[in-house]
Amino acid sequence: xxxxxxxxxxxxxxxxxxxxxxxxxxxxxxxxxxxxxxxxxxxxxxxxxxxxxxxxxxxxxxxxxxxxxxxxxxxxxxxxxxxxxxxxxxxxxxxxxxxxxxxxxxxxxxxxxxxxxxxxxxxxxxxxxxxxxxxxxxxxxxxxxxxxxxxxxxxxxxxxxxxxxxxxxxxxxx
Ligand SMILES: O=P(O)(O)OC[C@H]1O[C@H](OP(=O)(O)OP(=O)(O)O)[C@H](O)[C@@H]1O
Ligand code: HPA
Numbered sequence: 001x002x003x004x005x006x007x008x009x010x011x012x013x014x015x016x017x018x019x020x021x022x023x024x025x026x027x028x029x030x031x032x033x034x035x036x037x038x039x040x041x042x043x044x045x046x047x048x049x050x051x052x053x054x055x056x057x058x059x060x061x062x063x064x065x066x067x068x069x070x071x072x073x074x075x076x077x078x079x080x081x082x083x084x085x086x087x088x089x090x091x092x093x094x095x096x097x098x099x100x101x102x103x104x105x106x107x108x109x110x111x112x113x114x115x116x117x118x119x120x121x122x123x124x125x126x127x128x129x130x131x132x133x134x135x136x137x138x139x140x141x142x143x144x145x146x147x148x149x150x151x152x153x154x155x156x157x158x159x160x161x162x163x164x165x166x167x168x169x170x171x172x173x174x
Pocket of ligand 2: 036093095143144145146150151152
């Protein structure tokens with residue numbers, strides 16, 4: 001067990017308050033990254049104490065620990081026009097940072113008014129996103145984390161807590 005459901009939801013509420021402080025009267029668009037950030041995006045949107053829109057992108061990332069390599073493929077694009085809008089990119093975890101860097105540059109091409117990153121978890125060695133304000137729920141150590149939307153080969157997304165996956169968990173069938 002890494003984070004209980006109570007710890008996660010308390011931090012989600014404070015992240016929503018931090019973001020609202022940043023945006024004030026503006027109505028931001030929360031862009032949730034499917035599938036790992038589905039749970040987090042919905043909870044963050046519901047905790048946001050003012051009007052906010054929610055939109056989705058689905059991508060497949062092939063990140064590797066070798067930061068020179070890796071690629072991202074777009075599976076489903078946004079179906080809202082974000083030009084002139086304040087966009088919050090919401091993801092469950094920033095690990096190598098490949099996915100988030102790709103999302104920032106892809107969304108920046110659509111002329112939003114601003115881009116902010118909000119990730120529930122951030123692994124240790126990731127580069128910071130210059131010029132992009134970043135809100136992080138928890139800085140965590142290396143290791144595969146599952147639950148609260150995050151999976152290992154399609155499993156464990158529906159755990160309500162976040163947990164560090166053991167070797168036994170990786171080997172488990174079913
Ligand atoms: O910082 P990075 O090393 O790029 O990794 C982070 C990304 O990896 C995970 O998605 P994944 O590709 O596992 O797909 P999923 O969203 O369907 O779980 C996670 O939800 C992030 O989007
Ligand atoms: O720790 C993780 N858990 C699930 N998916 C991920 N994608 C990158 N890092 C992770």
